[in-house]
Amino acid sequence: MPSASRTPREVWTSDEGTMARETALTRWPKIMQTMIDDVETTFSQSENAEHVEEGRRIQASLRIMKEEIMGDKPLHPLNSDGGADIEGYNAQLKGFGHITWHNCAWMFAECYLYRNVQTLFARSQFWRNYDIFARQKLSAFLASHAAVEELSERYMSLTEALTTNPDPKAAELAFAELTSIALWGNATDLSLHPDVHDQTKLQSLQNHHATPTSQSRIVSNDLPAVWAYLSRNRSQVQDRGEAQAQGQGPEQEGEQENRRIAIILDNAGFELFTDLLYTLLLLDLHLATTVTLHVKSIPWFVSDVLPHDIPVLLSALTNSTLFPTSMTTNPAVQAVAARLREGFDTGKVKVKEDGFWTTGYGFQEMEGRAPGLWGELRGSEVVVFKGDLNYRKLVGDRRSTFSVALVISFVSSVTQASGGNYTGMQET
Known part of the structure; x- marks a missing residue:
């Protein structure tokens, strides 16, 4: 029998019957779609061609992220956007080894998801300070x-x-x-x-x-x-x-x-x-x-x-x-x-x-x-x-x-x- 004093492992998205599993399969794709729709709503009201074009590129990246989540693809290192926390995220990711969206530590992956989205805006010119959930x-x-x-x-x-x-x-x-x-x-x-x-x-x-x-x-x-x-x-x-x-x-x-x-x-x-x-x-x-x-x-x-x-x-x-x-x-x-x-x-x-x-x-x-x-x-x-x-x-x-x-x-x-x-x- 496992020791009663052993620290329990983290909740993973592969744990059947858990909210973590439901989140990975259902909630994350829905949330990604709301982001995709929000960006389109914003750039469709813009008269700045460069702003619109950059918005379309961000939207395309969000679609790829949604497809990766739904397709249970591996999590990849975050692109640097100048944030001091990127190194920490990538170090944690490396420590987990090979993980996918449907088989990963729930808390880390959910934080990673929102930080990954932020890199798209932080690396942009016209959308840098955009609050996609405002x-x-x-x-x-x-x-x-x-x-x-x-x-x-x-x-x-x-x-x-x-x-x-x-x-x-x-x-x-x-x-x-x-x-x-x-x-x-x-x-x-x-x-x-x-x-x-x-x-x-x-x-x-x-x-x-x-x-x-x-x-x-x-x-x-x-x-x-x-x-x-x-x-x-x-x-x-x-x-x-x-x-x-x-x-x-x-x-x-x-x-x-x-x-x-x-x-x-x-x-x-x-x-x-x-x-x-x-x-x-x-x-x-x-x-x-x-x-x-x-x-x-x-x-x-x-x-x-x-x-x-x-x-x-x-x-x-x-x-x-x-x-x-x-x-x-x-x-x-x-x-x-x-x-x-x-x-x-x-x-x-x-x-x-x-x-x-x-x-x-x-x-x-x-x-x-x-x-x-x-x-x-x-x-x-x-x-x-x-x-x-x-x-x-x-x-x-x-x-x-x-x-x-x-x-x-x-x-x-x-x-x-x-x-x-x-x-x-x-x-x-």
């Missing part, structure tokens, strides 16, 4: 306007009630509610649901996961412990925030005076909106003095957040040519948009990108390969990881049995080094 991300967010209105009104009612009656138990309940909303916002991940395009389907996913019965699907819930940890010394955090607002902050920022929470974001659109509401509540409840939102630097897994997705979302909230006028004039939506802008303008909410998030490495490699990012997270009071890929990178995407106790090497090593605390948000 159209999908905005479309999905616009189809979520009913949920955006509802959540804006709920957030404002919660914060107004807490202002009137700052009861600790009410604050804890508000924290639990917004945490749950941020968790289930992941239900509309476009890389997991490539066929979801219309408002009815999106609302169905959002409503299905927003019910009280969804709590029964959470495998492990340590939220009370997270609240107990974060809510300690709230008065000192509040004093620090008020001093900062008056320009009277102390020279030295002690642990009880300055508290940073990091959120490793997943999807743009509706999930990003729920994450931003969550960010506001963390500040409102004086659980943090600043919140850092970590985003991707290249188009990634269809709907992951890029830096420009945040101003796009803020602009959309007040744009009556995109959303129904009833929403853009909704006082709650307007108030949320104003609070978010203030948070970014004052530096209470920050956005950071790092190339490590779009490598093929698991997070146990972070300290050696991205020491700056590692140090940033070590200095955070709590780090929140959103979504399935972050979870997979935390646990190594391995075929562990459900009876095995979960010990995450990245979390344990950082916690021992810094006293940091880490929590993951992953729907089942």
Whole structure:
């Protein structure tokens, strides 16, 4: 019998009956086709002949990639586009030996797919900064306007009630509610649901996961412990925030005076909106003095957040040519948009990108390969990881049995080094 202490192997796309297998056979080809169609939509609207011709070449390369996936062809070394991560990808690929799309480590191959697509744009002249998923991300967010209105009104009612009656138990309940909303916002991940395009389907996913019965699907819930940890010394955090607002902050920022929470974001659109509401509540409840939102630097897994997705979302909230006028004039939506802008303008909410998030490495490699990012997270009071890929990178995407106790090497090593605390948000 194999040793119980042996590290389980990674999930491969050749594993029958797994989501990895379904992804390789079904989801990846569909996602590739959406990219092919998107490029054509863009260059068909262009009047620049060189832009059109380059777009056609990129589209042809995307078609070849789709055919290679469907034909179970070998993965080949990435062409250099000047990115510092290409060498790492090719070294990992070499370490796997001969692998094909239907017989490869799922997590690495999926990261490789999106990085390979990016080389096509990075090596171009007219498409270098093109976000091939921007159209999908905005479309999905616009189809979520009913949920955006509802959540804006709920957030404002919660914060107004807490202002009137700052009861600790009410604050804890508000924290639990917004945490749950941020968790289930992941239900509309476009890389997991490539066929979801219309408002009815999106609302169905959002409503299905927003019910009280969804709590029964959470495998492990340590939220009370997270609240107990974060809510300690709230008065000192509040004093620090008020001093900062008056320009009277102390020279030295002690642990009880300055508290940073990091959120490793997943999807743009509706999930990003729920994450931003969550960010506001963390500040409102004086659980943090600043919140850092970590985003991707290249188009990634269809709907992951890029830096420009945040101003796009803020602009959309007040744009009556995109959303129904009833929403853009909704006082709650307007108030949320104003609070978010203030948070970014004052530096209470920050956005950071790092190339490590779009490598093929698991997070146990972070300290050696991205020491700056590692140090940033070590200095955070709590780090929140959103979504399935972050979870997979935390646990190594391995075929562990459900009876095995979960010990995450990245979390344990950082916690021992810094006293940091880490929590993951992953729907089942």
